[in-house]
Amino acid sequence: MSSDNPKRKLFSHFAALARVLGNEHRLELLELLAQGAQPVEVLTARTGISFANVSQHLQQLRKAGLVTGGRRGKNIVYRLQDGPVVEAVSALRALAEHNMAEVRDVVARYFDEIDSLEPVGAGELLSRLESDSVTLLDVRPADEFRSGHIPQARNITLAALEGRISELPEGREIIAYCRGPYCVLSFQAVEALRARGFAVRRFKEGFPEWKAAGYPVETA
Amino acid sequence: MSSDNPKRKLFSHFAALARVLGNEHRLELLELLAQGAQPVEVLTARTGISFANVSQHLQQLRKAGLVTGGRRGKNIVYRLQDGPVVEAVSALRALAEHNMAEVRDVVARYFDEIDSLEPVGAGELLSRLESDSVTLLDVRPADEFRSGHIPQARNITLAALEGRISELPEGREIIAYCRGPYCVLSFQAVEALRARGFAVRRFKEGFPEWKAAGYPVETA
DNA sequence: AGTACATTCAATAATTCTCTTGAATGATCC
DNA sequence: GGATCATTCAAGAGAATTATTGAATGTACT
Numbered sequence: 001m002s003s004d005n006p007k008r009k010l011f012s013h014f015a016a017l018a019r020v021l022g023n024e025h026r027l028e029l030l031e032l033l034a035q036g037a038q039p040v041e042v043l044t045a046r047t048g049i050s051f052a053n054v055s056q057h058l059q060q061l062r063k064a065g066l067v068t069g070g071r072r073g074k075n076i077v078y079r080l081q082d083g084p085v086v087e088a089v090s091a092l093r094a095l096a097e098h099n100m101a102e103v104r105d106v107v108a109r110y111f112d113e114i115d116s117l118e119p120v121g122a123g124e125l126l127s128r129l130e131s132d133s134v135t136l137l138d139v140r141p142a143d144e145f146r147s148g149h150i151p152q153a154r155n156i157t158l159a160a161l162e163g164r165i166s167e168l169p170e171g172r173e174i175i176a177y178c179r180g181p182y183c184v185l186s187f188q189a190v191e192a193l194r195a196r197g198f199a200v201r202r203f204k205e206g207f208p209e210w211k212a213a214g215y216p217v218e219t220a
Numbered sequence: 221m222s223s224d225n226p227k228r229k230l231f232s233h234f235a236a237l238a239r240v241l242g243n244e245h246r247l248e249l250l251e252l253l254a255q256g257a258q259p260v261e262v263l264t265a266r267t268g269i270s271f272a273n274v275s276q277h278l279q280q281l282r283k284a285g286l287v288t289g290g291r292r293g294k295n296i297v298y299r300l301q302d303g304p305v306v307e308a309v310s311a312l313r314a315l316a317e318h319n320m321a322e323v324r325d326v327v328a329r330y331f332d333e334i335d336s337l338e339p340v341g342a343g344e345l346l347s348r349l350e351s352d353s354v355t356l357l358d359v360r361p362a363d364e365f366r367s368g369h370i371p372q373a374r375n376i377t378l379a380a381l382e383g384r385i386s387e388l389p390e391g392r393e394i395i396a397y398c399r400g401p402y403c404v405l406s407f408q409a410v411e412a413l414r415a416r417g418f419a420v421r422r423f424k425e426g427f428p429e430w431k432a433a434g435y436p437v438e439t440a
Numbered sequence: 441a442g443t444a445c446a447t448t449c450a451a452t453a454a455t456t457c458t459c460t461t462g463a464a465t466g467a468t469c470c
Numbered sequence: 471g472g473a474t475c476a477t478t479c480a481a482g483a484g485a486a487t488t489a490t491t492g493a494a495t496g497t498a499c500t
Contacts, residue, residue, distance in 0.1 A: 259446080259447095260446075260447060260448095261446070261447090271446090271447080272447085272448080272449090275446095275447060275448060275449090276448085276449095279448080289447095291447095294445065294446060294447095295446065295447085296446075296447060296448090
């Protein structure tokens with residue numbers, strides 16, 4: 001009834017946007033791009049999705065205005081478009097965690113089991129950094145670290161962690177972070193470091209959420 | 221790579237949830253349910269979608285944990301499940317408005333044209349209500365008003381507005397609101413009242429957003 | 441108990457989405 | 471200028487999604 005033509009049109013656009021978010025590969029691509037711009041090649045390698053398929057997904061993301069692609073040398077580099085992309089995905093995640101029984105199950109069974117300690121929120125992390133009372137560990141790949149990270153963070157890839165463990169000061173709490181709240185890297189880092197007797201907690205979110213919330217970011 | 225089994229599983233759930241949001245009819249049903257619980261019958265009438273189809277969409281929403289359905293007398297009444305449903309849809313809308321060119325077009329062409337005045341935000345509305353310096357008009361159907369509205373609001377349906385226009389005090393600003401930011405009812409009310417010389421503005425959002433933000437709500 | 445009513449279920453056709461394959465484009469490098 | 475490389479395009483098979491129809495369920499009313 002009431003033949004709301006323009007509202008209907010808007011809702012259909014909103015739905016189309018939700019469908020763009022409604023694919024696990026595209027969500028993963030968005031997560032990667034939220035760490036920093038990347039050429040298609042790297043996205044292919046890092047996700048394990050086939051080349052042409054990544055390209056097609058990127059195209060859908062671009063058509064929806066979520067990413068932009070530009071040529072840099074031989075590669076076409078995609079980056080997140082300005083706008084509340086991270087926020088929208090976070091809202092989706094929050095809804096899923098709250099309302100979907102299966103999601104609560106996976107989180108409880110898998111993640112809470114590895115790390116039962118309460119993770120550190122952004123506000124607390126910031127004040128701990130300001131008082132210099134904590135060592136912050138970024139376990140993402142080096143290029144993602146380079147294109148943006150939380151100030152004072154040290155970048156030690158998970159693969160390199162075993163070998164460089166002596167670089168970490170003892171007797172000081174370590175906080176580890178990663179791409180997002182369920183990035184497995186930081187969970188594994190926490191597990192590995194705890195086994196060596198370090199006091200480690202995870203940052204509750206990841207770099208993109210930190211940045212989207214307006215906290216300071218360092219590039220180098 | 222990195223075979224993130226549990227993260228992949230979560231992402232696939234997030235994507236599934238996004239797909240549930242990725243249908244205009246379901247978005248519309250959610251908007252209606254955000255006004256208050258309704259039996260399938262009313263949802264059918266109010267959306268114009270066929271009966272069986274509404275039922276199937278509701279089932280998908282229920283399976284995703286976004287709504288619950290319970291029998292009340294002869295009817296089965298659906299209501300929004302607890303959780304950040306309104307917030308997620310709002311985030312989706314914000315993203316669409318910011319990043320999708322087509323959405324910006326529709327908004328500019330259609331909505332901004334009818335009402336070029338800056339709408340009133342929630343904070344301002346609250347303080348205007350507290351100082352009793354404004355008449356608040358709820359143009360939704362009576363049953364939606366009854367199951368929850370902004371305090372001090374008067375309910376005059378759009379259809380009844382012409383006939384009851386004398387009830388509105390003159391020389392006092394009117395603020396109209398509705399189901400959500402793009403609910404056409406409030407735009408039409410604004411248009412009709414302005415034609416009669418009233419000073420009218422719209423509330424920027426709708427009742428569900430007001431409620432979800434934690435502002436006071438009246439039921440009667 | 442039986443009828444009426446609101447809703448769901450089941451089956452189907454039409455449409456859309458996804459991935460794969462192989463060819464096409466377009467920039468770089470020698 | 472030709473070879474090479476990264477990416478996109480185009481086509482097609484397979485799967486999922488959607489709306490419609492008509493039957494099935496289960497509660498309420500008399």
